[in-house]
Amino acid sequence: MTTTERLLNLLSLLQTRRDWPGSLLATRLDVSDRTVRRDIDRLREMGYSIQATMGPDGGYRLDAGSELPPLLLDDDQALAVAIALRAAPAIGAGIEEAAIRALGTMRQVMPARLRYRLDALEITTIGRAGDATPGDVSLDVLVALAQTIRDRQVLRFDYTPRVAAQSEVGEPLQARRVEPHHLVTSHGRWYLVGWDLDREDWRIYSVDRIHTRMPHGARFTPRAVPGGDVNDFVSARFKGSDVNEWACRGTVLLHLPARDVLPFAGDGTVTAIDDQTCTLEGGSWSWGSLAASYGRFEVPMEVIDPPELATAFAILSERYSATSANSLPRD
Known part of the structure; x- marks a missing residue:
């Protein structure tokens, strides 16, 4: 490995656990203890607060520093942070502008494979975030749904019935063919808004109950969401009405x-x-x-x-x- 590659690997290891014996770091990186000590000094010069730990083996611990050094994120971590930044307007607290700037900074340094996945994620946020416990939503499923929306492809998936999702007794999954239109987050939960081809109606699906199937279907021409505003449409459905007003x-x-x-x-x-x-x-x-x-x-x-x-x-x-x-x- 080059010095840069070794430093990145060392930083990644330090982020995965609290304490690392120096000898174990040397073994993982296939270098000498002396090289590990030199690399630790280099990271300290870059702004990382790395403390030496006492004990029979001796070791190192990555602590919070006085300044914000460069961060090292894997693909899933980077996408998770980017999704959170896109949903930031629902949090309020005056962080919208800072979130947009942070998202722009992240996108600029992302490799092409991540920018492609991130650019597919168009999120509509309804209500405030964090008011409910999020469902068990896979990041891969979110990205897959977002890409079919962007590419205007019919989405094929199996859907867990509500009764089965709330009980230990499983029921057969329901096969669905849907023209996906919007990803929506509301009160900590994710939903897909789409036109159900078999039922010929607009439906809202809980993303945590969606099991995507491959391959996707043919391309389609998007329909207009009733009323023209997805926020009003979803809010109205949540209120059991055709208009965004309580009965x-x-x-x-x-x-x-x-x-x-x-x-x-x-x-x-x-x-x-x-x-x-x-x-x-x-x-x-x-x-x-x-x-x-x-x-x-x-x-x-x-x-x-x-x-x-x-x-x-x-x-x-x-x-x-x-x-x-x-x-x-x-x-």
């Missing part, structure tokens, strides 16, 4: 400070009345589910409007009372 909307007065309600308001609107009360306008697919959602605050409240929401509270009250009365006694 039922109502407002309550909560005996709780606005600062305590805001973190749990979701897409609702919080308005402070005074230091101890606020209003919360929210929506849901039914009046009953809307009334139940307000119950999570566990404080006194009054319905401001509409009357249908007050009726839903009365029905829930009767139902909960009956449930309490019919609960089985514990031994």
Whole structure:
């Protein structure tokens, strides 16, 4: 190996575990202990904080330094960071511009094989990131879906039914043929939006339940997503509607400070009345589910409007009372 190749390999090894005995590094690199010591000194000169460890063998540890040195990432790590940067607008916190600049810097130094895969990834972000636990999504599957979207190829895949995904009893996978249109990330989960050729309808698929099949199908001419906006289309489907609006909307007065309600308001609107009360306008697919959602605050409240929401509270009250009365006694 050349000195540069050896330094890169040494840095890669140091990043994979906390402590490395010097003799083991020498064996892995097929060099002498003296050469390892010289290479460690070279990395320190480049800005890497490498500490010598005590012990029978002696060794080295890569620690955080005072400056940011060059990073060494493998292909999957580089793509994972790039995908996270593309989804950064959903995080907010004013990091959008910095994320775009960082993504541009990464792309500039990427080899062609990675730039090709990265450029295929066009992501639509809905809602805020991190509000839910991500599904088990393979990076290879994400890239494969993105490439079929870019190349406008019919995607063939097997789809795990929802019941089978939630139980230990497996069910036969469902074969699908889909014209893929958008990759969407929403609240920590990945979805594919596409036109199902067999069902002749737009569908939204959970990426963690997709098992791609090869080869892909023929090329297609993209259709327009209903309404023309994929964000509005997916948001509407998540709300059980054809338009991006909740079927039922109502407002309550909560005996709780606005600062305590805001973190749990979701897409609702919080308005402070005074230091101890606020209003919360929210929506849901039914009046009953809307009334139940307000119950999570566990404080006194009054319905401001509409009357249908007050009726839903009365029905829930009767139902909960009956449930309490019919609960089985514990031994």
